[in-house]
Amino acid sequence: DESQLPDIGTAGVAALSIDREISYGNSFMRFARAQLPIIDDPVLNEYLTDLGQRLISHANNVRFPFTFFLIQDQTINAAAFLGGKVKVHSGLFLNADNESELASVLAHEISHVTQRHIARYLEAQTRQTPMTIAGLVGAVALAIINPTAGIAALQTTMGLQAQSAINYTRDNEYEADRIGMQLLYDAGFEPMGMANFFQKLAAEYRYATKPPEMLLTHPLPETRITEARSRAANFPRQSPHDDTEFLFAKARIQVRFSQETPDGMLSYFDRQLSRQGQRQDLLY
DSSP: OGGGOOOOOOOOOTTSOHHHHHHHHHHHHHHHHHHSOBOOOHHHHHHHHHHHHHHHTTOSOOOSOOEEEEEOOOSOOEEEEGGGEEEEEHHHHHHOSSHHHHHHHHHHHHHHHHTTHHHHHHHHHHTTSSOOHHHHHHHHHHHHHSHHHHHHHHHHHHOOOHHHHHHOOHHHHHHHHHHHHHHHHHTTOOTHHHHHHHHHHHHHTTTOSSOOHHHHHSOOOHHHHHHHHHHHHTSOOOOOOOOHHHHHHHHHHHHHHSSOOHHHHHHHHHHHHHHHHHHHHHHO
16 A cells, blocks of 8 residues: 555765755745745744644654744745745635644645755755756755746756756655654644645646646645545544634734735625534534
8 A cells, every 4th residue: 555655764865964954944044035025923923833843843853943934925835945944825824724734734844854855856966967066955945935937947057857846756745745644643633634735726726727836846646635535534533623723823814914805804704704603503
């Protein structure tokens, strides 16, 4: 059963030490702060950090502190870089129905870092191209800051295939799914949240003329969705999860950073309250 395959592991990466990875990660954060619309909201920052740390507390192979940061971008995306730097789009909150769906994306990105997928990708590419590790790090950083432009630059200047640019190979994506789902469960979240979010993402963009950034960096074939759903079904059911903090964070993003008018937001929340009341009536 492929869903039970052993993890690829964290084989040593000779070309990139842990100290160097941390240094590159810190440099990336300076680049990100200059180039990205980072949301400097103490309430949202605290929520995102707490959620990330809850997951990390159950992870293996954590070699350095993680940094989770939120950017104002309505698209559905998240990406991890060297040194535990994890970028999260505000659109990820807006398109997640519950905290387990949001946490599933973070768990996947955390697993990319703990398994050193980026470092292993960089090492593999230095064997095939004349570029140095430093040059490749800059190219991958650009691709995470701007996936469309970054992947195009990697293709043009280095002759690399777009899918391999920051996707690190199909096996790494499946490994991040497997490890991330176990992490999700161990942290008390519903593993089916990962499969449900995959399905939602695929359905939303099935007929889109241009794939979203998240699908450029994390291709989502039907087999990946099917395997995620099959793996999630093998986990025991969790106790009902309290999504209150997530819902408050999502509402804060909707009010402060969405493009909806105040009247539109009031109508939205009125509809949500009405639906909640209907659910309570059904329960009683």
